[in-house]
Amino acid sequence: MRKLNQNLRSIERRLMEELLAGRNSAIELQTLLHNSVKDEGSTSSEELAMKILRSFTNGISIASSCTAVLSAQLSAVDCGGGDLTSSGEGTKKVVKDKRGCYKRKRTSDSWIKESPTVEDGCAWRKYGQKHILHSKYPRCYYRCTHKSQGCKAKKQVQKVKEDPLYQMTYFSHHTCTDTRIMLPQHIVELDPIESNLLSFQGSNYNHSPKPANISLMKQEFEAVDTQIVGFPYAKSSVNTSSWNGIIGSGSSGCKQVLSPTIPVPGDDLEEEASGLYSCASMNSFHGLEMEVDQLGDIDFELW
DNA sequence: TCCATTTGACCCAC
């Protein structure tokens, strides 16, 4: 048992180191983006972005190994039915047997993320929308555009506040080889901070995925807001500019200007474990910061 | 024609 504690402490320390490194790099990048003139510093921004990605990937990988250690140790101890993979956060996953026949089961292969934008850099296809009891806003259901490739990634998006804040619940990681969407060049070039987007343009990612219909996602919530509370996006300059950048280009513009790509890992095993950040890699900087802060609050009491 | 969204219906868990 003492050895278990030592192992866990060691993993905890490594995890925290990686996450802190990622956080520091993110802060550094934020400063850099604030100070840099357009076209300058793009290389270092890329390097930093990759550094951040690497740190989070490593961190998640470590967290995964920690879970594996815990599972192994706990099953050895046999506490009586304690299954880490099924005693997660209380979120539910629906497994389909036949049409309309589902079994809900708890799963840990899901995670919640809050963000001021609904866009997360991945290509999603909406397959449903429901009004949720006691909720002002509808919940939207999305699955990966590449479902045909067998990708089981899903997400639910629900607006939780009048200020643009969306709660996104992800289920399963992307198994498709291409989860990215494309952004119009000018959005990234205008002002990465102001547009709330990060450009990860790089030579390693040369696929040509379809863009997610971000404007429709925005319009959808805007329509709801218009009915209920007016025009909420005026409250947030950051998000307004972000969305204006996208919507202003129109959907055709989005398809025509495809040069900046947002790399989302998913091809190798290590990155497979980093589904959370592969999906979040294009999120707003504020969102990233928020996530890092949340990660900093991880409760290691269990260990 | 293809693809994404909308929306009512279906079905299950609670």
Place this chain on the structure above:
DNA sequence: GTGGGTCAAATGGA
């Protein structure tokens, strides 16, 4: 019985 998640036909845009 109700609420939530999914399906799939209808619809619309490119």
